Amino acid sequence: MIVTIVGVGLIGGSLALSLKxxxxxxxxxxxxxxxxxxxxxxxxxxxxxxxxxxxxxxRSDLVVLAIPVDALLKVMPGLMDRAGKQVIMDVGSxxxxxxxxxxxxxxxxxxxxxxxxxxTEYSGPEAAVQHLFKGKTMVLCDVKHSDDDALExxxxxxxxxxMRLVYMNAEEHDLHTAYxxxxxxxxxxxxxxxxxxxxxEKGRIFELASGGFESTVxxxxxxxxxxxxxxxxxxxxxxxxxxxxxxxxEQMRDLLKSEDYxxxxxxxxxxxxxKRILK
Amino acid sequence: MIVTIVGVGLIGGSLALSLKxxxxxxxxxxxxxxxxxxxxxxxxxxxxxxxxxxxxxxRSDLVVLAIPVDALLKVMPGLMDRAGKQVIMDVGSxxxxxxxxxxxxxxxxxxxxxxxxxxTEYSGPEAAVQHLFKGKTMVLCDVKHSDDDALExxxxxxxxxxMRLVYMNAEEHDLHTAYxxxxxxxxxxxxxxxxxxxxxEKGRIFELASGGFESTVxxxxxxxxxxxxxxxxxxxxxxxxxxxxxxxxEQMRDLLKSEDYxxxxxxxxxxxxxKRILK
Numbered sequence: 049m050i051v052t053i054v055g056v057g058l059i060g061g062s063l064a065l066s067l068k069x070x071x072x073x074x075x076x077x078x079x080x081x082x083x084x085x086x087x088x089x090x091x092x093x094x095x096x097x098x099x100x101x102x103x104x105x106x107r108s109d110l111v112v113l114a115i116p117v118d119a120l121l122k123v124m125p126g127l128m129d130r131a132g133k134q135v136i137m138d139v140g141s142x143x144x145x146x147x148x149x150x151x152x153x154x155x156x157x158x159x160x161x162x163x164x165x166x167x168t169e170y171s172g173p174e175a176a177v178q179h180l181f182k183g184k185t186m187v188l189c190d191v192k193h194s195d196d197d198a199l200e201x202x203x204x205x206x207x208x209x210x211m212r213l214v215y216m217n218a219e220e221h222d223l224h225t226a227y228x229x230x231x232x233x234x235x236x237x238x239x240x241x242x243x244x245x246x247x248x249e250k251g252r253i254f255e256l257a258s259g260g261f262e263s264t265v266x267x268x269x270x271x272x273x274x275x276x277x278x279x280x281x282x283x284x285x286x287x288x289x290x291x292x293x294x295x296x297x298e299q300m301r302d303l304l305k306s307e308d309y310x311x312x313x314x315x316x317x318x319x320x321x322x323k324r325i326l327k
Numbered sequence: 328m329i330v331t332i333v334g335v336g337l338i339g340g341s342l343a344l345s346l347k348x349x350x351x352x353x354x355x356x357x358x359x360x361x362x363x364x365x366x367x368x369x370x371x372x373x374x375x376x377x378x379x380x381x382x383x384x385x386r387s388d389l390v391v392l393a394i395p396v397d398a399l400l401k402v403m404p405g406l407m408d409r410a411g412k413q414v415i416m417d418v419g420s421x422x423x424x425x426x427x428x429x430x431x432x433x434x435x436x437x438x439x440x441x442x443x444x445x446x447t448e449y450s451g452p453e454a455a456v457q458h459l460f461k462g463k464t465m466v467l468c469d470v471k472h473s474d475d476d477a478l479e480x481x482x483x484x485x486x487x488x489x490m491r492l493v494y495m496n497a498e499e500h501d502l503h504t505a506y507x508x509x510x511x512x513x514x515x516x517x518x519x520x521x522x523x524x525x526x527x528e529k530g531r532i533f534e535l536a537s538g539g540f541e542s543t544v545x546x547x548x549x550x551x552x553x554x555x556x557x558x559x560x561x562x563x564x565x566x567x568x569x570x571x572x573x574x575x576x577e578q579m580r581d582l583l584k585s586e587d588y589x590x591x592x593x594x595x596x597x598x599x600x601x602k603r604i605l606k
Contacts, residue, residue: 165537185534214534227526228535232543235518238575240598243506245575246568252503253604255464255493258444262605263542264511269602272595276588283583289525290580294573296517296524301569304562309555316551319519323548325532326541 049109052077054101054123056089058167059139060114061176064094069178070208077104081119089173105130110201113138118277120146131158135198139164141225141274142281143189143218157195160202163187163221164211165229169269186211189218226285233267233275234290240268328388331356333380333402335368337446338418339393340455343373348457349487356383368452384409389480392417397556399425410437414477418443420504420553421560422468422497436474439481442466442500443490444508448548465490468497505564512546512554513569519547 051073053060060078067073078095080086086098101123105111111127113120117140127136128150137160140146150156166184168175186206191199206213216224243265247253253261279286303312330352332339339357346352357374359365365377380402384390390406392399396419406415407429416439419425429435445463447454465485470478485492495503522544526532558565582591 165535167537167539169539184537187535212534224526224531224535227522228532228540229537231521232518232540234576234579235514235543237595237598238572238579239511239514240601241575241594242510242568242572244597244600244604246571247503247506252499253507255491256444256466256503256507257605258446258463258508260446260448260546261507261511263545264514265601265605266542267539268598269605270595270599272592272599275595276592279583279591280586280588283586287580287583289521290576290583292525293517293521294576294580296520297513297569297573297576300513300517301566301573304558304566304569307559307562309559312558313551313555315520316516316549316554319516319523319547320549320551321523322519322544325523326536326544326548 049073050075050077050107051110051112052079052099052101052104052108053095054079054111054113055115055119056080056085056095056173056176057114058171058175059164059180060112061089061092061094061173062166062178062180063112063114063139063164064089065176065178066181066209067205072205072208073110077108079104085173089176092173092176094173094176101127105134106132108134110135110137113140116274116277117142117146117281121149124149128153128155128159131155134158135160135201137162137202141229141278143221145281147190147193147218151193156193158198160191160194160198161189161218162202163189163225169266171271171274182210184211185214187214187216187221189216189221191215222282223285226282226289230278230282230286231289231293233270234279234286235293236265236267236270237275239265328352329354329356329386330389330391331358331378331380331383331387332374333358333390333392334394334398335359335364335374335452335455336393337450337454338443338459339391340368340371340373340452341445341457341459342391342393342418342443343368344455344457345460345488346484351484351487352389356387358383364452368455371452371455373452373455380406384413385411387413389413390415392419395419395553395556396421396425396560400428403428407432407434407438410434413437414439414480416441416481420508420557422500424560426469426472426497430472435472437477439470439473439477440468440497441481442468442504448545450550450553461489463490464493466493466495466500468495468500470494501561502564505561505568509557509561509565510568510572512549513558513565514572515544515546515549516554518544 056078064076076095079101089095335357343355355374358380368374
């Protein structure tokens with residue numbers, strides 16, 4: 049089939065590579081507002097052809113929208129109006145706003161709302177890697193409003209990509225991703241700012257930073273173009289979990305201030321329970 | 328030479344493996360308050376022999392103390408009194424308290440204060456890995472108070488382990504490690520507590536947690552036996568950087584509350600500067 053990837057960055061580009069490698073797509077058309085991304089994607093053999101979305105849309109069996117969630121809201125209405133046989137899938141990190149936007153549209157069934165739980169802190173076509181999705185989870189949201197053939201196409205793709213399928217409604221999705229993804233990014237951004245603020249002798253960071261620091265702070269390399277819209281869309285959930293996180297840090301600070309090391313010890317022991325959940 | 332490793336856990340065990348592999352140690356004696364650790368270390372061929380520290384001390388050319396920093400303070404005075412030809416090295420994560428303790432001791436010169444900037448979130452002899460130190464930084468503190476032969480022995484070892492040497496005074500060390508190591512652990516512990524608190528449907532964490540979450544939270548698997556004494560010893564620096572971190576998070580929360588996404592964007596851009604420092 050012919051697949052158009054809108055936004056040939058980390059996620060769109062990696063998906064293009066995987067769809068080609070697995071023989072799911074016969075031809076990949078790339079569309080992107082940034083012409084240099086298209087040129088890079090062509091030279092890296094991520095896409096077969098660069099085209100304007102308007103030109104590519106009618107020829108496509110599947111159109112994947114891999115753009116920041118604010119841009120998604122802008123481009124979606126026009127595409128929904130135009131949808132015929134095509135399946136439209138997004139890969140955005142928030143789901144409530146987009147699903148509100150398309151609710152009740154006559155072509156609603158052509159849309160499948162998806163979120164692959166995979167990524168790195170890098171962006172752009174150079175960041176695309178072939179096996180980004182293998183073994184990862186693909187969340188599909190509110191699938192009861194998608195047409196059977198559209199859903200089947202995406203489910204089959206997910207299967208061929210060796211991803212695990214999870215179904216959720218949009219509300220659940222946005223709540224859980226606030227907990228396990230969005231707050232991690234907030235923490236990392238804040239940690240980077242903290243260290244940049246406190247550490248004036250920059251060389252010392254480089255010299256001393258070990259694996260622990262690097263892994264905690266690596267998400268702070270993530271692009272604001274992608275993340276500010278996510279925080280905006282998922283503001284209430286993010287605020288809720290951020291309040292809790294600040295509360296936990298304040299609790300640790302208070303225990304350290306009052307030198308109550310026994311309670312501090314118990315708190316760390318409690319946090320160790322994350323082991324059981326992650327492993 | 329004969330090396331006694333006191334505390335055959337992640338760091339002590341990994342060092343034992345490396346010293347053996349590089350031909351630096353002819354014989355490794357393990358000493359540990361936990362007999363099961365010694366048994367495991369023997370069965371994993373991490374040590375050649377298990378012994379009580381009192382028995383091993385006089386036979387050793389080098390005694391490495393790889394125990395939590397509070398235990399270090401307890402065992403150190405007796406060893407300093409007894410030190411003859413032996414070199415005593417610690418690998419603790421804080422340095423001011425231990426160096427205060429040994430200051431002015433007649434045998435002070437036999438001690439070299441070291442901190443390898445390497446580790447994982449796991450502990451115990453099973454966590455020991457051979458190449459933990461390769462390419463990592465070894466900080467040596469206040470070396471002017473160490474005897475020449477003692478310092479040379481350790482510098483040569485560091486060189487053979489393919490580590491990078493950095494010299495600092497204890498005050499500098501404790502300040503910088505608060506920024507690049509200790510705060511990362513606080514953040515991770517707090518993040519784990521946050522998510523455990525907010526996320527009641529535990530299965531959802533497992534399903535949705537992607538690489539980003541895992542890397543931010545992995546340090547929360549770290550042992551309180553090791554970390555509470557570190558926070559205790561480095562309390563003032565950790566409190567200082569923790570206050571700054573809470574301040575940064577509050578700033579982000581306030582911007583999100585007031586929906587000032589432009590300033591939020593600039594803040595993330597600023598945090599992205601960590602790229603230049605880490606890479």
